[in-house]
Amino acid sequence: MASPPQLPPADDLYLTAHDTIRGKSLLSPATLGLGLGAALLGELMLWRRVDLVETELIIIDERPTGDAATTAVLEQLRREAGQHGVRNWLAYLSTGIATDLVERRLARAGLIKRVEKRGLLSTKVSFVPADSMTAGWPATRIRTKVSRDEHLDVADLLLAGLILATGLDQHVLATLNARDRAGLFDQFRRLFPVMLQQLVAHAEAAVGDAVMARRA
Amino acid sequence: MSSTATKPPGSQLSDALARDRLGVAAIVFFMMSAAAPLTVVAGVVPTGLAVTGLTGIAIAFLAVALVLAIFSVGYVAMARHIANAGAFYAYISQGLGRPVGVGASWVALLSYNMFQVASYGGFGAIAQPLFLDWFGVDLQWWIIALVAWAMVAVLGVRDVAVNGKVLATLLIAEIVVTLVFAFAEIFSDGFEASTAAVDPGTLVGAGSGALLVMAVTGFVGFEQSVVFSEESRDPRRTVPRATYIAIALIAVVYAFASWAMISAAGDDVVARATEEGPELFFNLAAVQLGDVALHLGHILFLTSLVAAMISFHNIISRYMFSLGREGVIPRTFGRTVPGTGAPKNGSLAQSALGLIVIVAYAVFEWDPLVQLFFWGGTGGGLGVLLLVTLTSFAVIGYFARNPQGEDVLHRIIAPVISSVLLLVMTYLAIDNIAGLLGVEPGSTPAIVVPASFFVLMAGGIIWALILRGSRPQVYAGIGLGARATTTTGGFAAALNETDQPR
Numbered sequence: 118m119a120s121p122p123q124l125p126p127a128d129d130l131y132l133t134a135h136d137t138i139r140g141k142s143l144l145s146p147a148t149l150g151l152g153l154g155a156a157l158l159g160e161l162m163l164w165r166r167v168d169l170v171e172t173e174l175i176i177i178d179e180r181p182t183g184d185a186a187t188t189a190v191l192e193q194l195r196r197e198a199g200q201h202g203v204r205n206w207l208a209y210l211s212t213g214i215a216t217d218l219v220e221r222r223l224a225r226a227g228l229i230k231r232v233e234k235r236g237l238l239s240t241k242v243s244f245v246p247a248d249s250m251t252a253g254w255p256a257t258r259i260r261t262k263v264s265r266d267e268h269l270d271v272a273d274l275l276l277a278g279l280i281l282a283t284g285l286d287q288h289v290l291a292t293l294n295a296r297d298r299a300g301l302f303d304q305f306r307r308l309f310p311v312m313l314q315q316l317v318a319h320a321e322a323a324v325g326d327a328v329m330a331r332r333a
Numbered sequence: 334m335s336s337t338a339t340k341p342p343g344s345q346l347s348d349a350l351a352r353d354r355l356g357v358a359a360i361v362f363f364m365m366s367a368a369a370p371l372t373v374v375a376g377v378v379p380t381g382l383a384v385t386g387l388t389g390i391a392i393a394f395l396a397v398a399l400v401l402a403i404f405s406v407g408y409v410a411m412a413r414h415i416a417n418a419g420a421f422y423a424y425i426s427q428g429l430g431r432p433v434g435v436g437a438s439w440v441a442l443l444s445y446n447m448f449q450v451a452s453y454g455g456f457g458a459i460a461q462p463l464f465l466d467w468f469g470v471d472l473q474w475w476i477i478a479l480v481a482w483a484m485v486a487v488l489g490v491r492d493v494a495v496n497g498k499v500l501a502t503l504l505i506a507e508i509v510v511t512l513v514f515a516f517a518e519i520f521s522d523g524f525e526a527s528t529a530a531v532d533p534g535t536l537v538g539a540g541s542g543a544l545l546v547m548a549v550t551g552f553v554g555f556e557q558s559v560v561f562s563e564e565s566r567d568p569r570r571t572v573p574r575a576t577y578i579a580i581a582l583i584a585v586v587y588a589f590a591s592w593a594m595i596s597a598a599g600d601d602v603v604a605r606a607t608e609e610g611p612e613l614f615f616n617l618a619a620v621q622l623g624d625v626a627l628h629l630g631h632i633l634f635l636t637s638l639v640a641a642m643i644s645f646h647n648i649i650s651r652y653m654f655s656l657g658r659e660g661v662i663p664r665t666f667g668r669t670v671p672g673t674g675a676p677k678n679g680s681l682a683q684s685a686l687g688l689i690v691i692v693a694y695a696v697f698e699w700d701p702l703v704q705l706f707f708w709g710g711t712g713g714g715l716g717v718l719l720l721v722t723l724t725s726f727a728v729i730g731y732f733a734r735n736p737q738g739e740d741v742l743h744r745i746i747a748p749v750i751s752s753v754l755l756l757v758m759t760y761l762a763i764d765n766i767a768g769l770l771g772v773e774p775g776s777t778p779a780i781v782v783p784a785s786f787f788v789l790m791a792g793g794i795i796w797a798l799i800l801r802g803s804r805p806q807v808y809a810g811i812g813l814g815a816r817a818t819t820t821t822g823g824f825a826a827a828l829n830e831t832d833q834p835r
Contacts, residue, residue: 145674193345201346209346281823284671302827314828321824325658325667328674329417329651330564 120258121251126163126275127156127186128228129255131219133280133289137252140229140245143288147211147327152283153219154210155320158203159275159313160187167194169312172202172319185225186218203316207323220244228252256280256289263293263301274309275317277301282321354566360558360575361582362501368554368583369641371507371634374590375614376455380707381547382595382606382613384771388527389535391592393548396536398584400754401552402577404721406747407728409573410739412559415731417813420655421556421720426812428727431801434812436793437723438656440786444716445649447709448553449683450690452642453478454705456635457691459611463631475695481642482687489646489680491673503640507633508586514630515590517618518597527596531588542765543711545758549721550714551587555580556721557648590614610702646683653679660807661800664826703771711769712782715762719786722755 123129130152134144142149158174161167164182168175176195181188190210201209223229228251229244246252259277262269269277280286293301305314378390408424417423421441426434457474465471518524535541558576565571597617598605606613611634619627654676657666670677694705725748732744762769767779801808 142672144671148671148674197344197346200344205346205350209349212349214349278824281827284669284823286823287668287671305824305827317824318828325654326563328654328669328676330560 121254123258123272124226124228124255125156125160125184125187125222126272126279127153127160127215127219128223128226129272129276130156130279131216131223132228132246132252132254133256133276134283134285135244135246135252137246137249140232140243143285144283146213146216148283148324150211150213150216151207151320151323151327152279152285153215154207155282155316156275156279157187157190157210157215157218158206159279159316160184161191161194162310162312162316163272163275166191169203169316172204173199174203174206184222186222189218190215203319204323207320211323260290260292264297266300268308269301269304271308271310271313274304275313278305278309278313278317279320282317283324351566355561355564355571356566357571357575357578360561360565360572361579362504363561364554364558364575364579365504365583366500366554366640366644368552368579369507369637369644370504370511370583370586371630371637372452372455372641373551373587374511374594375630375634376459376611376638376706377547377550377710378587378591378594379606379609379611379613380702381543381711382603383610384703384707385540385543385547385768386603387535387540387544387768388529388595388602389532389538389541389544390547391530391588391595392533392536393541393544394551394584394588394591395531396533397545397548397552397758398580398588400751400758401555401721402580403747404725404751404755405555405573405576405580406743407732407751408556408724409559409576410743411728411731412562412572413568414735414738417655420652421724423812424724424731425720425727428730429723431808431811432794432797433723433790435661435797435800436790437720438652438661439789439793440716441720442649442652442656443785443789444713444720445645445652446683446686447713447716449642449645449649450687451706451709451713452638452645453482453687453691454694454701454709455611456481456638456642458700458702458706459638460635462612463635467628473695474701475691478691478701479688481639482684482691484639485642485646485687486680486684488643489650489675489684490670490677491675500640503633503636507637508582510626510630510633511586511590513626514614514618514622515593517621517626518593521597521617521620523599524593524597525599527592527602530592530595540765540768542758542761542763543769546711546714546718546762546765546769548587549718549758550710552580552583553714553717554644555583556717646680649683650676650679653682659810659813660804660826661796661811708770708778708782715766715769715782716786718755718759718762722752722759725752725755 134149134152135142144152158167162169164187166176166178166182168177174194176198179195182191220229224231224244228247230247232243232245234241234243255276259269259273280289381390382388411424415423415427420438422434422438425437457478460477461472461474464477535544555576558572558579562568562572594614594617595602598613609616615627615630653662653666654669656662657664657679666678666682668678669675694701699705728748729745729752732739736744763783766783767774767776770778770782772778797808797811
């Protein structure tokens with residue numbers, strides 16, 4: 118059986134952060150938002166549209182990416198260029214904006230389905246994975262490659278980094294043994310571009326901050 | 334990080350972030366929930382009268398408020414410049430060096446834990462006669478304490494904060510009840526305006542250190558305002574305002590209520606406090622107010638203790654989270670439950686300690702009110718006084734090296750004044766420790782309480798020096814908290830691994 122295709126890192130992170138059958142989030146909304154926000158910014162770096170210099174996001178190419186979610190973020194970055202540091206952008210994207218963009222992208226691709234649940238007073242909208250095999254694939258892929266000592270590509274290193282930064286590793290990487298973990302950490306140091314390392318570190322710090330300020 | 338201050342019109346990002354920001358009132362409420370007005374006025378003050386025999390508590394509240402307000406000038410100024418502003422040890426690490434900072438972090442953990450477990454003793458001891466009165470059930474104090482403990486443990490692991498509106502309502506009700514009772518006491522028969530309660534002479538006389546520590550105990554929680562530096566609407570104004578308002582509010586309510594109580598009780602106040610304990614505040618007003626008010630007062634007294642125990646539990650679990658992320662204590666404390674963000678391991682550790690203390694007091698039949706509630710509360714107060722003093726010096730040290738962005742008042746004048754005053758207070762407190770605890774000078778509690786702080790401080794310093802040699806990456810991140818990118822969360826730890834010896 119052919120493996121499902123590799124999705125953009127934010128989509129993979131979204132699927133990893135949700136129950137593969139019922140679609141329930143494994144993360145608090147704030148933490149999920151920070152992870153997905155960082156993933157979208159990371160995608161823009163992979164598209165070579167944005168650089169992270171110290172704590173500033175610098176636009177190096179204004180052209181749309183051909184993908185609605187990242188283009189929307191790029192457009193906002195362009196409109197308010199140079200006014201806010203990366204931590205403020207993460208905080209902003211985490212308010213539901215990143216989650217919304219990624220949900221729409223996944224729904225358009227038919228990977229998650231919108232479900233409406235009629236309650237007594239209101240209708241609750243949620244998303245469930247269209248196919249639980251596909252939804253579980255990103256985490257499985259990371260686990261398999263790491264335990265086989267295979268190299269992850271940069272997009273998967275971004276995904277794995279954000280899995281650690283959001284604390285999702287307690288769910289999805291718990292089965293890795295110490296040797297596998299060391300191997301993954303070694304890949305982070307050797308194969309993961311410094312700019313993305315810093316982005317993930319900022320996301321992780323923002324997650325910790327949210328815990329301290331009782332927002333997580 | 335300064336970009337929060339600049340708000341160009343029409344910035345979607347600034348507008349979106351501003352919606353979530355906290356105003357002065359929200360921060361004041363948060364600070365005061367740990368301070369728990371009724372717990373202090375009806376619990377700490379009468380117990381303190383009985384244990385120490387000192388009546389100058391009202392003036393002590395005002396004096397401590399003044400010193401803490403001066404201290405806060407430099408404290409909130411430094412909060413604008415450093416990460417992890419919620420924790421004293423962050424200031425101390427950056428102002429006096431990382432080793433002292435680690436020592437301070439251990440002292441802080443002990444102090445906050447003393448407050449937290451003290452509230453179990455207070456709750457058990459105070460609820461016992463009330464439950465007998467209300468429901469006709471005669472329970473051991475420790476059974477009641479264990480029920481409260483179980484509730485705090487469950488809420489802590491699930492990280493259920495008490496709803497902000499509930500907390501605010503309770504707090505306002507508490508303050509109203511405190512003031513109404515205090516006024517009722519003024520109009521009671523035996524009332525005679527006490528000069529002893531407000532005599533500044535008591536602040537230099539024998540036992541002054543004990544009074545000052547009791548007063549500091551009432552203010553603990555004020556330091557939490559700066560946690561919200563980044564979350565506030567305007568970091569330059571909101572946090573300082575909230576801090577000063579809370580200190581002033583606490584001072585006025587506490588000083589007034591304790592003055593009214595001492596005045597109403599008349600000359601034999603110490604004897605009555607010994608006999609009636611925490612009931613004194615209520616008994617004095619009961620004549621005027623009747624049963625309904627009395628029951629309401631008692632209910633709020635208990636909810637105030639519950640709010641305090643939950644509040645300190647959450648402060649401790651987050652403190653441990655922050656230290657765990659830095660790698661100063663085992664990294665497992667730096668983990669949270671992904672779905673809720675609850676700092677679970679810190680919470681479990683705190684609950685384990687609480688259980689041990691309650692069981693130990695039950696087994697050895699120690700007194701829950703004096704030996705747990707009052708000793709724990711005032712011992713914690715002494716610890717916080719030590720931390721505030723060190724922090725005050727740290728503010729001077731920090732601004733001596735980083736003078737940018739603050740004027741002379743914030744950098745030098747206020748911190749120097751508060752450092753001198755706090756140093757005097759600390760000296761008096763340690764000198765008076767036996768009087769504070771109501772024991773003979775040189776007896777075990779009078780030595781153990783201050784010594785434990787110094788042992789932890791020394792231990793922390795040594796541990797920091799070990800880290801400097803063996804794990805320089807961890808050492809470099811001390812005091813930066815969970816927010817800094819150099820600290821050891823899961824991912825940052827992965828990057829730093831090579832820098833540690835295998």
